[in-house]
Amino acid sequence: MKAVVATAPGPDRVALLDVEEVTCRPGHVVVQVAAVGICGSEIHTQQGDVSWDMAYPVTLGHEFSGVVVEAGPGVTSFAVGDRVVSETAAEVDAASEWARTGAxxxxxxxxxxxxxxxxxxxxxxxVPERCLHRLPDNVSFKQGALTEPACVAYQATCVRTEIRPGDAVAVVGAGTIGLLSAWLATRNGAGPVVVVGLPGDAWRAPTMRAMGPIRFAASVEEARAALERPGRPGADAVIDAAGASEALHTALELARPLGQVTKVGWGPQPYAHSLDPLVAKQLTLRGSFSHTWAVWERVLTLLADGAGEVVERMVGWEGTLDDWATGFALQAEGAVIKGMLLPRSCPAG
Incomplete structure (x- = not known):
C-alpha cells in the first residue's frame, strides 16, 4: 500500500513509498483512511528541524479519520463499518502514573x-481500540481529520488556560492551532480576541472573521491597539501557538499584569530574551501538550453541533497521497492554512 514516509533524519527525507500491508492484532483495528491533515510538524520533519523524538522510518500523519475495515481479537466497542477518528497516543504504558490518572x-x-x-x-x-472515537454521522471525514488539531487548541485554551467572558485574549501565530485557539476563546465569551501574525498572514483575516469575532494584527503595536479597553490595556490571556523564541517574547509583552501565558507551539530555539516581564508582571506561564479522552469527546460534540463547517473553512487544499509534496509545499510556503490528503481508497464524505 502507499504511505508518506519519513525515511531518516535530515531535510528532504520524506517520500511516497509502497510499504508492507498493515496487519491487525489483538485489541486493535485497521482503519481505512479517508482524510488526513497536513500538520506543521510534518513540514518540520520534511525540513529536518524537528525538536521531538522520531523513530525512522515512520509513516507520517496523526490527524486522520476513516472507516474500520478489520477488528482484532478483544475489540468490543467498535466493528467493521464504523466511522472513526483516532487520538495520537499510539502506545502508552497502561501501568504508569500518567495513564492511571488520565494524563x-x-x-x-x-x-x-x-x-x-x-x-x-x-x-x-x-489503531488500538482505546484511541478510537466515533465520528458523528453529520460530521464529514474532512471535518473529522480536523478533530485532532482542534483538541490541541482546546487543551491549551479551555483546559490549561482560564478564560472567562469579557477577557481580552491574544493568540500569537496565525496557523491552524492559532486560529482554532482564537475561535475557542470566542466560544468561551472572550473579547476582544486578536491573532498576532506576520504581515504576510493578512490574507488569512477573512477566514478568521468567518470563524468568529476575531481580529488580526501584523505587529505588537497593532495587537496592543486591538486589545485596548478603557483602563485595561493588554491581554488577560495569551496563547503562544507559534513556538519560536520571538513568539514567546511577544506573548510576554502583550500579557497584562497578573495575566496568563500558555505555550502550545513547539520550537527548538533557545529563548533569546529576558524573562523579567514574567516577574515584573507576576504572570502565570504554563505549557500545554496534546489532549485527553475527555477533550476529544467535547470537541466531537462541538463539531456535531455545527462547528465542523466552521473549522473546515481553514482547509485550503486537498489532494491524494500521490500529491503529498504539493500539499506540503503549499503549507510550508504559507499559501494555505491547512492542507488535507484524501487517500483514493476511501471517499471523504
Missing part, C-alpha cells in the same frame, strides 16, 4: 502516531 498524554513512554509509530498518511493504519 496519558504526558506519559514519557508515549509513542505518537507519525513520530514514533506509523501514522495515517497511508491507505490504512492500525
Amino acid at each position: 496519558y498524554n504526558l506519559d514519557p513512554h508515549r509513542r505518537g502516531f507519525g513520530a514514533r509509530a506509523d501514522g495515517g498518511m497511508a491507505e490504512r493504519v492500525v
Whole structure:
C-alpha cells in the first residue's frame, strides 16, 4: 500500500513509498483512511528541524479519520463499518502514573502516531481500540481529520488556560492551532480576541472573521491597539501557538499584569530574551501538550453541533497521497492554512 514516509533524519527525507500491508492484532483495528491533515510538524520533519523524538522510518500523519475495515481479537466497542477518528497516543504504558490518572498524554513512554509509530498518511493504519472515537454521522471525514488539531487548541485554551467572558485574549501565530485557539476563546465569551501574525498572514483575516469575532494584527503595536479597553490595556490571556523564541517574547509583552501565558507551539530555539516581564508582571506561564479522552469527546460534540463547517473553512487544499509534496509545499510556503490528503481508497464524505 502507499504511505508518506519519513525515511531518516535530515531535510528532504520524506517520500511516497509502497510499504508492507498493515496487519491487525489483538485489541486493535485497521482503519481505512479517508482524510488526513497536513500538520506543521510534518513540514518540520520534511525540513529536518524537528525538536521531538522520531523513530525512522515512520509513516507520517496523526490527524486522520476513516472507516474500520478489520477488528482484532478483544475489540468490543467498535466493528467493521464504523466511522472513526483516532487520538495520537499510539502506545502508552497502561501501568504508569500518567495513564492511571488520565494524563496519558504526558506519559514519557508515549509513542505518537507519525513520530514514533506509523501514522495515517497511508491507505490504512492500525489503531488500538482505546484511541478510537466515533465520528458523528453529520460530521464529514474532512471535518473529522480536523478533530485532532482542534483538541490541541482546546487543551491549551479551555483546559490549561482560564478564560472567562469579557477577557481580552491574544493568540500569537496565525496557523491552524492559532486560529482554532482564537475561535475557542470566542466560544468561551472572550473579547476582544486578536491573532498576532506576520504581515504576510493578512490574507488569512477573512477566514478568521468567518470563524468568529476575531481580529488580526501584523505587529505588537497593532495587537496592543486591538486589545485596548478603557483602563485595561493588554491581554488577560495569551496563547503562544507559534513556538519560536520571538513568539514567546511577544506573548510576554502583550500579557497584562497578573495575566496568563500558555505555550502550545513547539520550537527548538533557545529563548533569546529576558524573562523579567514574567516577574515584573507576576504572570502565570504554563505549557500545554496534546489532549485527553475527555477533550476529544467535547470537541466531537462541538463539531456535531455545527462547528465542523466552521473549522473546515481553514482547509485550503486537498489532494491524494500521490500529491503529498504539493500539499506540503503549499503549507510550508504559507499559501494555505491547512492542507488535507484524501487517500483514493476511501471517499471523504
